[in-house]
Amino acid sequence: MTDSTRRRPKPDVMAIGNRRLKPATLMMGHGYDPALSEGALKPPIFLTSTFVFENAAAGKRFFEGVTGKRPGGAEGLVYSRFNGPNQEILEDRLSVWEDAEDALAFSSGMSAIATVLMTFVQPGDVIVHSAPLYAATETFIGRILGKFGVTWLDFPAAATAGEIAAVVEAAKAKGRVALIYLESPANPTNVLVDVEAVRDVRDAAFGDEKPPIVIDNTFLGPLWHKPLAHGADIVVYSLTKYAGGHSDLVAGGALGRAAPINAIRSMRNTIGTILDPNSAWMLLRSLETLELRMSRAGENAEKVCGYLRSHPKVEKIVYLGFLEDARQADIYARHCTGAGSTFSLYLKGGEAEAFAFLDALKIAKLAVSLGGTETLASHPAAMTHLSVPDERKAALDIGDSMVRISIGVEDADDLIADFEQALAAV
């Protein structure tokens, strides 16, 4: 038996004739060869901190890959801070959803984002980003990278190509632009970023050394939004949300072309932000039902929002299925294949009305986070965005009457009955 037949899975079946298999099909077996694990249909959880080399030369070769002395990464498993079978299978399967060359799994969405940012920034650099971003991402860029002399300039998520270009030019005047960081739709405003316009602006503004475009695809990915196809270079995820999908794990991911992913892998190897094998295994199970769960949640959200939209106690709903702004609708048509299941509900009144509604819910749980099988509701102004200054909250329309809802996979009519009785209690 040669080294390669022992250590590598059999070639995967990715197509039948001319038919390329869909991600939903590949999630059941891609990247795993039962022959390598005593024939087990499902991969075992590899709880080991280190891997035995067949001989010293193999150990040397693997380390040459791990340390970047030789391109192409590690040929085999070395040490669990670098990689492991569960994580590698997960990474292969994550890549499938966005047709990415490679992917990495992280211990949380934030450790993925922090590792990606630290890979590309140097002291004195400027980060250009869309706004708003997930609060911890803003904190990491502003307060933590700021300690190392990194500065930032932002543009509103809805900005036009001209507005984005003006911010990029201002950033170039400040210093080296390390990367352009996007979040679409933005949390919690649900505003979409025109990724194609950002790519065109970036390509026109920079020569050979183009800063990578990184995008947080947590809210619509990987089913309804595939930004690598629209010009992004690296996609990051909180896999805690839709990908994990059961509100029982915390994980993150980064996907893209092999070269930037290799650079990010080196940083992950050094600082140890890799996902643990148990959570990786749980994510493999989650990905088998990802399309089913996200499709059902999306259909439920459409029904629930259709009901809530015309309710007399509702001021408005910010849901991607109801876009009125022509430019946002155009971005949606070019970039998205579904409206997701996370939206904002604005009640008539203020905090008292919003709290009465939240406290009366019987099926939906009062908790932050999103993308799980169960419906969650929260109050951004008093919870996730409590620390945001008042004027910024006002600019982002994070008012006291705003409730954030993530619809799950329950029966849609049961959910409507719950919202109906909770609105009656307001």
Ligand SMILES: Cc1ncc(COP(=O)(O)O)c(C=O)c1O
């Ligand atoms: C859009 C977005 N990005 C990143 C994160 C951070 O992910 P995690 O909590 O898995 O670290 C979150 C968490 O809510 C998020 O909503």
